[in-house]
Amino acid sequence: xxxxxxxxxLLSVFKGAPVELKCNxxxxxxxxxxxxxxxxxxxxxxxxxxxxxxxxxxxxxxxxKGETSFHLKKPFAQEEDSxxxxxxxxxTGGYQKVTFGTGTKLQVIP
Amino acid sequence: xTGVSQDPRHKITKRGQNVTFRCDPISEHNRLYWxxxxxxxxxxxxxxxxxxAQLEKSRLLSDRFSAERPKGSFSTLExxxxxxxxxxxxxxxxxxxxxxxxxxxxxxxxLTVL
Numbered sequence: 001x002x003x004x005x006x007x008x009x010l011l012s013v014f015k016g017a018p019v020e021l022k023c024n025x026x027x028x029x030x031x032x033x034x035x036x037x038x039x040x041x042x043x044x045x046x047x048x049x050x051x052x053x054x055x056x057x058x059x060x061x062x063x064x065k066g067e068t069s070f071h072l073k074k075p076f077a078q079e080e081d082s083x084x085x086x087x088x089x090x091x092t093g094g095y096q097k098v099t100f101g102t103g104t105k106l107q108v109i110p
Numbered sequence: 111x112t113g114v115s116q117d118p119r120h121k122i123t124k125r126g127q128n129v130t131f132r133c134d135p136i137s138e139h140n141r142l143y144w145x146x147x148x149x150x151x152x153x154x155x156x157x158x159x160x161x162x163a164q165l166e167k168s169r170l171l172s173d174r175f176s177a178e179r180p181k182g183s184f185s186t187l188e189x190x191x192x193x194x195x196x197x198x199x200x201x202x203x204x205x206x207x208x209x210x211x212x213x214x215x216x217x218x219x220x221l222t223v224l
Binding site for chain 1: 141143150151152153154155158166205207208209210212214216217
């Protein structure tokens with residue numbers, strides 16, 4: 001069975017402080033990992049995917065297969081980063097359904 | 111704008127009533143996914159379509175739920191004899207990204223069962 005665990009429901013940081021949102025997964029095989037974000041009153045949208053190895057809005061995430069983790073990081077939090085963040089995974093076969101974690105609310109304090 | 115639209119955006123109903131939601135996906139995609147999101151949870155997969163064929167259903171989809179995609183374009187999700195536990199956000203998504211594993215979500219339909 002595939003599972004995504006986000007241990008923190010809420011993470012509060014001060015503006016300018018580093019951010020790390022934790023994500024661990026369980027999957028038999030090599031999954032594709034994602035981070036989705038939902039800003040207030042907006043629809044859920046993709047933030048980044050591990051295969052792209054890109055930085056979006058200053059966020060990065062490294063896939064650690066040994067620890068089965070895909071933590072989301074940003075060196076300096078900004079107020080506009082306040083949102084719900086969901087870690088997610090799918091298989092790599094194309095057109096796979098996605099399994100989501102329960103989400104972490106990031107609150108950036110001015 | 112991802113191009114996925116859903117209607118209605120909000121629905122309040124009394125327990126025992128039937129409700130129907132509609133999803134209009136991104137037009138060039140032949141797959142369409144339905145998810146449900148309850149308070150404090152991430153989206154949970156319900157079912158998906160390849161054109162008009164419903165190819166997989168989650169165990170979350172009880173026999174009170176039925177989904178259709180009659181012409182391989184828009185889709186409907188009907189819940190019969192609604193229960194308070196059906197209260198949730200119902201999300202529709204079209205696939206995208208390099209491997210088509212990325213989900214482009216609609217705004218969702220928020221159902222409240224009184």
